[in-house]
Amino acid sequence: MRIARTLYSLLAWAAQPLLKRKLRRRAQAEPGYAEAVPERFGYYHPDNLGRDGAGQWVWVHAVSLGETRAAALLLDTLRTHLPQLRLLLTHSTATGRAEGRKLLLPGDVQVWLPWDTPAAVQRFLQQFQPLVGVLMETEVWPNLVAGCQQAGVPLVLANARLNAKSFTGAQRWAALSRAAYAGLTAVLAQTTQDAERLRHLGAPQPSVLGNLKFDVQPDPALLALGASWRSASRRPVLLLASSREGEEAMWLEAWRNTPLARQVQWLIVPRHPQRFDAVAQLLTEAGLRVARRSQWGERLPPHDVDVWLGDSLGEMPLYYASAHAALLGASFAPLGGQNLIEAAACACPIVVGPHTFNFNLAAEQACACGAALRAGDMPDAVNLALDWLHRSATLEAARHAALAFAQAHRGAAQAQAQAIVRVMLEKKYSSE
Structure with missing residues (x-):
């Protein structure tokens, strides 16, 4: 598994010029992709981010629009449990980042999640030192998980789903995927089928807590x-x-x-x-x-x-x-x-x-x-x-x-927020 991740890391590093080219192309149609490009590679400007939240951030990663809207439902409930919550919100798409701006309160920070190379992940974790990481739905990356394990950052896969097609693909790359899923601290699955697939990939015993999207309240x-x-x-x-x-x-x-x-x-x-x-x-x-x-x-x-x-x-x-x-x-x-x-x-x-x-x-x-x-x-x-x-x-x-x-089918937001708070409390007690 170590050899597989080393090869994966080399490929991810070599693909960085292609990523930059892709971002330039995407920015022609969606200008948001030209925003803060160095963040994609783990370079976060200290002047406008500061370090006053280091060790306090509740980090939520919502890759795109749908995941960001699901994260909004979870965050509303999390803030009631944690009134002093400092949110670190990350994304990978311009639509996700634009939607995510609506979720920010004074003291919160929004940045791009870095490309999944060991060096970029390390820079991200050193910059923010999050208290806990919450990955929305599907975003499990080998170097990101490994970096969080090394830094002692517990990772929760919230509103987790894995369809049959993605499960088959993950099995083909078991040398990478099993270590990544096994490195998660908690998995909060939408359905029993999702939980079973995730368990087969090595995830710690998933809890079936429903789909956050049922908690949506239309305007x-x-x-x-x-x-x-x-x-x-x-x-x-x-x-x-x-x-x-x-x-x-x-x-x-x-x-x-x-x-x-x-x-x-x-x-x-x-x-x-x-x-x-x-x-x-x-x-x-x-x-x-x-x-x-x-x-x-x-x-x-x-x-x-x-x-x-x-x-x-x-x-x-x-x-x-x-x-x-x-x-x-x-x-x-x-x-x-x-x-x-x-x-x-x-x-x-x-x-x-x-x-x-x-x-x-x-x-x-x-x-x-x-x-x-x-x-x-x-x-x-x-x-x-x-x-x-x-x-x-x-x-x-x-x-x-x-x-x-x-x-x-409502109620997933409350159940998943409580599970995340338990993970945070367990980390606090284990470090005392």
Whole structure:
């Protein structure tokens, strides 16, 4: 295992020029990737960070947007248990970092997580000397874990998940992955399936504490605005939510071949902001009339268009509340599906595609209770959603089922926050 990590470290070190090149390319579409690039390699400016929090930081790593939103739910509860909490918040993507700024209080710090080389990890740990590390969902890196072990920093994998595909991949690299998972202090798994896979990879006995995303409380103002959009629309509203590359083209083909689909007001919200312009171009070049959310502001959306394009961040509750039903993005291409829990919390019934391995249990449970339907492909999904529109009593029952499904699984934030506090107390007592 030591030889495997040495080889991995050499490859990570050699890949640094490629990482810099990738960051420059990404920054052309998302300027956030050009921000504080030296932090990616473990160089943190002491003047604007200071060391007054050294040894006190509760470090939370949320790689991207979804993990940052889950971290927000956990942090709200952690702050009630630890009123003096000093937060060190790290990310790997520009969308995660932008979302994470909303979580900061005076005295908190936000930086990039360093590239996983021993030297960069060591610089990061020496700079901040965190009291505990909380990795959100999947972010287990060999050198990061090894560095924390050497520095005596306990690591908790919170809201942990591991789908079958990732489990198979981790098994192929068992010489690396087993040592990394075994080096965790605690694992707080979403489901029993996640816990079992993580245990097989060497993780310490995982606790099954549920999914933080069930604790989301949609912004009432956004829900009210969405309801006003839906009421004002002259046609029923269907949403393609958090779509990924290729899925808008699938939808477009289904729209062309389904006459009833043209009688609906469609709302399409791409998952990644760097694709907003490309999706708008795809739709307009196909002859569709498109209105972008960024262009109508506080007004009601226009009636004389085929598609509303949701080109904004942080407004998914608005989009779900405006729709009679939603098609779940990333589930029609083999990408594993996006989070359907937020849709359910907004009382929006969901049609999922064949690929939901990222949230398989949640998708199965939602389908079982009537909050969601499973489609074989995009045309099937469009037809299922249209059928819902023509059966108002069934659609209303699905709306109630979706909200009940979301509410029935709450409580993970409290349970996971308490587990993290226990880890911190155990470290304190062991060091006395």
